[in-house]
Amino acid sequence: MSNRSEALTRTRVVPATPERDAPARRRGWLLPILSMPMLVLLGLPLLALLLRVDVAELGRNLASPTVLRALSLSLTTATAAALLALLLGTPLAYLLARRTFRGRRLVDTLVDLPMVLPPAVAGIALLLVFGRRGWLGAPLEAAGISIVFTPVAVVLAQLFVAAPFYIRSAAAGFAEIDGELEQAAALDGASDFDVFRHVTAALAWPAILGGIVMTWARALGEFGATIIFAGNFPGRTQTMPLAIYLGFERDLDLAVTLAFLLLAASFTVLLVVHWSLGRRP
Amino acid sequence: MTRMAGTGILFGTCHVRDTRPSTIAGAAHGGSGRPAAALRWLFACVAFLLLTACTPPAQPGRPELVVFAAASLTDAFAEIGARFGEEHGATVTFNFAGSQTLAGQLTSGAPADVYASANARQMQAAIDAGRIEPADVRDFASNGLVIVIPRDNPASIGSPADLAAPDLKLVLADAAVPAGQYSLQFLDNASGDPAFPPGYGAAVLANVASYEENVRAVLAKVTLGEADAGIVYSSDVTGTQRDQVQLIAIPAAVNVVATYPIAPVADSAQPELARAFADFVVGPTGQAILEKYGFDHVQP
Numbered sequence: 001m002s003n004r005s006e007a008l009t010r011t012r013v014v015p016a017t018p019e020r021d022a023p024a025r026r027r028g029w030l031l032p033i034l035s036m037p038m039l040v041l042l043g044l045p046l047l048a049l050l051l052r053v054d055v056a057e058l059g060r061n062l063a064s065p066t067v068l069r070a071l072s073l074s075l076t077t078a079t080a081a082a083l084l085a086l087l088l089g090t091p092l093a094y095l096l097a098r099r100t101f102r103g104r105r106l107v108d109t110l111v112d113l114p115m116v117l118p119p120a121v122a123g124i125a126l127l128l129v130f131g132r133r134g135w136l137g138a139p140l141e142a143a144g145i146s147i148v149f150t151p152v153a154v155v156l157a158q159l160f161v162a163a164p165f166y167i168r169s170a171a172a173g174f175a176e177i178d179g180e181l182e183q184a185a186a187l188d189g190a191s192d193f194d195v196f197r198h199v200t201a202a203l204a205w206p207a208i209l210g211g212i213v214m215t216w217a218r219a220l221g222e223f224g225a226t227i228i229f230a231g232n233f234p235g236r237t238q239t240m241p242l243a244i245y246l247g248f249e250r251d252l253d254l255a256v257t258l259a260f261l262l263l264a265a266s267f268t269v270l271l272v273v274h275w276s277l278g279r280r281p
Numbered sequence: 282m283t284r285m286a287g288t289g290i291l292f293g294t295c296h297v298r299d300t301r302p303s304t305i306a307g308a309a310h311g312g313s314g315r316p317a318a319a320l321r322w323l324f325a326c327v328a329f330l331l332l333t334a335c336t337p338p339a340q341p342g343r344p345e346l347v348v349f350a351a352a353s354l355t356d357a358f359a360e361i362g363a364r365f366g367e368e369h370g371a372t373v374t375f376n377f378a379g380s381q382t383l384a385g386q387l388t389s390g391a392p393a394d395v396y397a398s399a400n401a402r403q404m405q406a407a408i409d410a411g412r413i414e415p416a417d418v419r420d421f422a423s424n425g426l427v428i429v430i431p432r433d434n435p436a437s438i439g440s441p442a443d444l445a446a447p448d449l450k451l452v453l454a455d456a457a458v459p460a461g462q463y464s465l466q467f468l469d470n471a472s473g474d475p476a477f478p479p480g481y482g483a484a485v486l487a488n489v490a491s492y493e494e495n496v497r498a499v500l501a502k503v504t505l506g507e508a509d510a511g512i513v514y515s516s517d518v519t520g521t522q523r524d525q526v527q528l529i530a531i532p533a534a535v536n537v538v539a540t541y542p543i544a545p546v547a548d549s550a551q552p553e554l555a556r557a558f559a560d561f562v563v564g565p566t567g568q569a570i571l572e573k574y575g576f577d578h579v580q581p
Binding site for chain 2: 127131132133148149227228230231232233234237242245246247249250
């Protein structure tokens with residue numbers, strides 16, 4: 001239980017319920033007051049955006065096929081990127097949490113790098129690898145597979161930029177788990193996979209889910225790497241952030257409306273995830 | 282409109298100041314370690330600009346020429362200004378901004394010596410405001426759309442008609458930016474032109490892999506070989522990029538060509554120097570520099 005709540009606090013806000021945290025029972029105005037500036041800074045721009053939305057414009061945009069295609073492309077690619085991060089990132093996260101090896105620090109840094117890299121640089125780097133003349137892109141092209149300008153490129157860009165959030169969160173979650181629990185399960189005859197599934201993953205579940213949510217959210221907002229690596233084609237590679245950016249160059253109200261749609265969609269998903277996580281027994 | 286013009290003045294002039302080490306920009310750099318001093322300088326700059334609406338302080342002993350020039354001329358005119366300054370012992374100060382902004386500034390009385398516009402319409406606006414004599418206006422450059430292809434031309438494109446070939450990857454600028462609009466206009470023109478195959482525009486649009494957010498991105502995709510072809514403005518292909526791509530001309534009949542006119546401002550305080558600058562731009566040195574930056578000659 002304590003593992004779970006600690007892992008949770010690291011990745012997302014957990015309401016301090018009285019039975020979990022004794023200090024939360026203390027009353028006082030200093031803490032809420034000190035929290036205000038940050039809250040205002042986070043909330044005010046969103047509020048301004050919300051109040052700028054024109055309802056008639058919103059209805060018109062919701063009926064526009066371009067907007068709907070951008071929204072559905074965004075939701076599907078971000079979900080694909082999050083699932084791929086789960087699939088490909090979990091072994092790496094577990095490795096970082098459980099093993100010490102030469103070059104570990106290097107791997108650690110490498111995982112952090114995409115988070116600090118300007119996304120545009122990430123896009124160029126991806127082009128150099130997966131582009132038509134890239135290291136992997138050239139042989140793929142010869143085999144008749146092209147990646148740039150396709151939805152696959154969108155997912156790759158999102159995965160590159162967002163997967164570190166999952167790997168970091170999951171690795172921290174795995175590291176929290178007492179190795180003796182795993183050893184005990186193994187002694188009782190559980191296979192490695194069973195130990196991981198029923199002990200490690202089960203205990204680190206909140207950290208895994210929190211990491212996935214952050215990766216999904218980051219992937220949904222991805223712009224710089226996407227526009228450089230995947231280009232911009234409505235229905236194929238034009239995700240919501242791209243549509244918003246180009247809408248901004250044409251018409252501010254259009255951009256605001258699209259931004260509101262993206263916010264509403266991501267807010268709903270995040271709320272549902274938080275709610276279902278909070279309800280877990 | 283007024284607000285836009287105001288922003289243009291601030292932007293254009295402050296930008297030019299940065300290129301001049303000996304004047305106000307120097308003081309700003311010297312004071313950058315002290316926020317208060319920098320802030321004071323900023324206030325001074327704003328107040329100064331508001332008061333004088335863009336009149337730069339003349340260096341003692343050197344005549345100063347103020348040139349209002351379209352933003353697309355920035356690189357070419359910076360070099361022309363330096364050369365002209367050497368030859369005439371003058372300091373050329375530029376106010377680079379969109380032609381519409383510049384015409385607005387001239388109309389509202391901003392002091393200037395020369396105006397170089399990116400199109401005839403905004404020059405006409407300055408003429409209508411009485412700032413330019415119609416007889417003084419000369420076209421000095423033109424800039425049209427060109428097709429860019431990678432150096433090794435993987436899709437074997439030899440003419441604009443080849444853009445309609447199936448299985449070709451074309452990148453255009455998005456219609457949100459001018460180059461994108463003009464590219465679509467060119468396709469529209471070509472579709473109605475008997476020299477192009479029927480259904481040309483639709484066939485070319487079917488090849489579009491991406492509508493890039495700016496012209497630089499179109500060029501980058503072609504340079505990297507990700508796209509088989511792209512459409513940009515001729516003056517967008519500058520410097521090292523000239524060696525990394527090949528250009529295919531688009532016939533003038535279907536091209537969207539911008540013609541740049543220049544003229545001395547009628548009420549310039551130094552009419553001879555202003556006229557000399559316009560002559561210099563139209564003359565061989567100016568034309569050679571403009572050509573280097575991708576502009577085409579104008580047939581007189």
